[in-house]
Amino acid sequence: MTSLPTSPTEKRLGLVIDLDTCVGCQACVVNCKEWNTGGYPAPLSDIDPYGANPTGAWLNRVHAFEVEPDVGSPQVVHFPKSCLHCQDAACVTVCPTGASYKRESDGIVLVDEDRCMGCGLCAWACPYGAREMDPGVGVMKKCTLCVDRIYNETIAEEERLPACVRTCPAKARHFGDLADPSSDVSRLVAERGGMDLMPEMGYRPTNQYLPPRARREGCSSQPAKALETANPEGGFLAWLDRILSD
Amino acid sequence: MHPAPSVIAFTSLSGAGYGLLFLLSLGSLLRFSWADDRVVMGVGLAIALGFIAFGLLASTRHLRRPERARYAFSQWRSSWLSREGVLAVATFLPAGLLFLSLPLLGSSGWFTLLCALLAGVGSVATVFATAMIYASLKPIRQWHHPKVPLVYMLMGLASGAAMLAALLSFAVGGSWASFIAALILLAAWVLKRLYWNDIDTMKPFSTMESATGLGRIGKVKLLEPPHTGENYLLSEMGYRVARKHAAKLRLLAQAIALFAVVLLVIAGLIGSGWGQLIFAFPAAVMALASIAVERWLFFAEAKHSVTLYYGKAA
Numbered sequence: 001m002t003s004l005p006t007s008p009t010e011k012r013l014g015l016v017i018d019l020d021t022c023v024g025c026q027a028c029v030v031n032c033k034e035w036n037t038g039g040y041p042a043p044l045s046d047i048d049p050y051g052a053n054p055t056g057a058w059l060n061r062v063h064a065f066e067v068e069p070d071v072g073s074p075q076v077v078h079f080p081k082s083c084l085h086c087q088d089a090a091c092v093t094v095c096p097t098g099a100s101y102k103r104e105s106d107g108i109v110l111v112d113e114d115r116c117m118g119c120g121l122c123a124w125a126c127p128y129g130a131r132e133m134d135p136g137v138g139v140m141k142k143c144t145l146c147v148d149r150i151y152n153e154t155i156a157e158e159e160r161l162p163a164c165v166r167t168c169p170a171k172a173r174h175f176g177d178l179a180d181p182s183s184d185v186s187r188l189v190a191e192r193g194g195m196d197l198m199p200e201m202g203y204r205p206t207n208q209y210l211p212p213r214a215r216r217e218g219c220s221s222q223p224a225k226a227l228e229t230a231n232p233e234g235g236f237l238a239w240l241d242r243i244l245s246d
Numbered sequence: 247m248h249p250a251p252s253v254i255a256f257t258s259l260s261g262a263g264y265g266l267l268f269l270l271s272l273g274s275l276l277r278f279s280w281a282d283d284r285v286v287m288g289v290g291l292a293i294a295l296g297f298i299a300f301g302l303l304a305s306t307r308h309l310r311r312p313e314r315a316r317y318a319f320s321q322w323r324s325s326w327l328s329r330e331g332v333l334a335v336a337t338f339l340p341a342g343l344l345f346l347s348l349p350l351l352g353s354s355g356w357f358t359l360l361c362a363l364l365a366g367v368g369s370v371a372t373v374f375a376t377a378m379i380y381a382s383l384k385p386i387r388q389w390h391h392p393k394v395p396l397v398y399m400l401m402g403l404a405s406g407a408a409m410l411a412a413l414l415s416f417a418v419g420g421s422w423a424s425f426i427a428a429l430i431l432l433a434a435w436v437l438k439r440l441y442w443n444d445i446d447t448m449k450p451f452s453t454m455e456s457a458t459g460l461g462r463i464g465k466v467k468l469l470e471p472p473h474t475g476e477n478y479l480l481s482e483m484g485y486r487v488a489r490k491h492a493a494k495l496r497l498l499a500q501a502i503a504l505f506a507v508v509l510l511v512i513a514g515l516i517g518s519g520w521g522q523l524i525f526a527f528p529a530a531v532m533a534l535a536s537i538a539v540e541r542w543l544f545f546a547e548a549k550h551s552v553t554l555y556y557g558k559a560a
Contacts (some may be wrong), residue, residue: 002321019460031474054475061472063555065454069464077460077468081555090384097317098326118310121327121484122353124247127385127452129552138310164380195459198452198551199385209459 002095004088008106012179014085014206015165020213022172024078028164032060032082032143035163040148041113057132058210059083059143060164067212077212080173082164083130084197084205085109091122091131091142099140107179108147113139127196127201136167150175152158181218182218212242247386247483249545252307257376258405258537260301260334261398264369266294266404269368274344274516280417284351288412291345294406302334330375337368338455350391373402380544385551387451388544393441400434401537407431408530411510424514424526428507431533432493435503438540441452442496445547450559457554468557483550483559492547495539503536 037044045064046056053112059084068074085102087111092100100114102109111122116139123131123140131142135233147161165173176185182235188194194208232238268289273281280286306312321328331461344361351358377398382388407427414420454468455461509529514521549559 003324032535043476055477057478058473063462063468063472064470065458065466066469067460067463073461077458079458079555081472090382093324094333094382095325096319096321096325097314098321099317107490115314116311117314117317119308119318119327120310121325121379123478124550125383127384127551129479129483129550133310135478190338197459200451200456200458201551203384206327211459211462 002092002098002100004102005104005107006143008087008179009102009104010179011106011177012085012087012107012206012244013150013176014178014185014208015082015145015162016174016178016185016210017075017080018174018177018192018209018210018212019079021061021170021171021226022078022080022132023170024060024062025169026167027167028080028173029058029060029062031167033058035075035146035149037088040144041111041141041148043134043136044141045134047135051105057134057141059130059132059141073217075212075215079186080164081128081130082207083109083145084128085143086147087206088202090125090203094121094125096121106177108145109142109145110147111140111142116140119134127198127203128205130162130225145175164208178208201238247545247549247550248482249542250308252304252326252547254538254541256305256308257398257399258301258302258541259297259304259404260376261537262303262409263294263297263299265402265404265408266290266409267337268366268369268403269410270431271341271344271369272364274362275359275366277354277370278419280414280419283417284349284414286417287348287353288345289308290410291341291348293409293413295341295345298334298338309487324376324377326472330379331376331516332373333368333372337365337372337376339364340364340368370399373381373399384546386452387448387549387551388445391441391444393437393444395442397434397438400430400437404431404434404535405530405533407507408510408526408533410528410548411513411528412523414518415513415518415526416519419423420522421514421517424510424522424529427526427529427533428510428514431503431507431510435500435536437501452551452554454557454558457551468555471556477504480556483548484538484553484556489546492543495543499536499543502532502539506530506536522555 048054062081065077065079065081066074067077087101092102097117098113099112101123114121118138131140134141150160161175165175175181178186187216189208192210196205230242306315318331322332340361347358353381375396377395381394384390407430411427414423415543450538454466458466460466507527509525514524518520
């Protein structure tokens, strides 16, 4: 049923992404692809993967932006983006077949791949571009929050995290229950001023983004020491300059 | 948004079919004299149902897994696409029965009138649901607009009216039908111009600053996209080719529509017979052509908020 859960979900599992510490290494992108092409939504196919024009479905992508403040120097922000498992997920309600659904127990948004007819309407309904059509099998693919890892008792306990979180070398991705105010992720969001993306759309995303920390005072306004002049006057350097210039 | 031919054919042809079906049903209900004409009603219903069926079949070309289309009738509680499917199929029943009952029961029986009522209401509801598939999508501001359902319904009605005018060339009341069709087509295009004015002057819902949450620091621009090749998001939602020629295409569509209006007026002045048909038939074709261009622009000019993450204004 593609109606959303009527009451808030028991848990709200999601990611907290730290834009301050993400270094843009793309490890989460690669590990996401690797896990999901072998796991629950497999295959996650590519067309012409080793050819001149490779395309394919990926569930997590890292953009890079430059932000220019009114005062001070511009800064680079690496920006990972995957499904935000919204509370008001229009991708679920627009689905005509019942393939898209949001779980009442933990709020994860999933696609039943045996029911999806590949109309693409859910991808249109997502303001964030979190859903991609699988070019090989013709059904919609999206982040599952690694539902086949986080509850998986056949893998070691420390592995029971979304692949992107487990692999991040900068610890820029955190996973937990955002409905529980005492969880690590909720405390992190409160401490660092976590934010919704495109709040004006009203989708109430579960995933939160931690803004880059403020630059240290004076760090960017302090001018670098000038280089020495290339035309020295007087002394040994001036003599050397004159000899070598001739 | 990518203007897929299957979806343009679906919305414009089924819209015209439902417009004609609505007018034929209305004629039956209001007991117009031409509604007693079995040839007009029989041919008209056959054309209307043919357009609707062709449009619906075209829409399944848009599906990657059409063999699962039957599931699409299940989620009418939440999905406008599902509602559209249910209403479209449901409307076939009274429309088909109307087609069968007319020669058997005549145009004045209560059963015929009931079928006409249900077919008429079903036509309006189906076109409204078609438009709401698009109008309900917040990420596309050009679609999430109150005039979108009105334009869809008026354009469907206008193309249906032009077809009816051609059909009535040899029946009583043909000249009125031509004048009314001209008026409806003109009204539809006036509304479309108001809609264009709205979307050209409206402020975007979202910006790169709100999409990234980085607006609190400063002005945001894309430094590096996440992938070097094409992807589904860009080919489906980053379509830009038609925007380049949007102004010219808008003029072209309006010129075709205006020509159709002139032809309909001439057809009305001629009154009836072959003379009317010679003008009313091309008018119906041109009304449809103008709507096809309008529908193409409806997709091509629509910008999805995901393009903000790729450094394009939405």
